[in-house]
């Protein structure tokens with residue numbers, strides 16, 4: 001079972017900032033911004049491409065959770081990111097949306 005499937009199965013007692021039937025959110029272990037939250041589907045998909053092909057409505061659910069978390073975290077601006085593939089920096093192969101905020105961000109990203 002992948003690490004995020006284990007988190008979804010509550011094997012580590014992770015605190016969920018948001019949860020519903022399909023979606024979970026929790027803080028990143030190694031935050032890259034004052035607010036850094038991961039929003040994941042409970043069901044395993046390797047990356048956002050696989051998830052979009054299988055269940056496009058679920059992509060919208062992940063972004064709806066991110067929007068609601070941005071408000072509850074009091075963010076005035078935020079960045080949402082899916083890294084897809086090792087060359088783009090994906091290190092956990094269970095689709096996850098990064099919600100980052102609480103600081104300024106450069107563009108283009110590194």
Ligand code: AMP
Pocket residue numbers: 003027028029030031038082083089090091092093
């Ligand atoms: P990515 O590099 O886009 O695949 O993002 C994976 C993210 O998962 C990284 O930001 C890691 O810090 C984070 N991460 C890995 N393991 C855990 C964990 N057990 N709990 C919370 N975040 C994790």
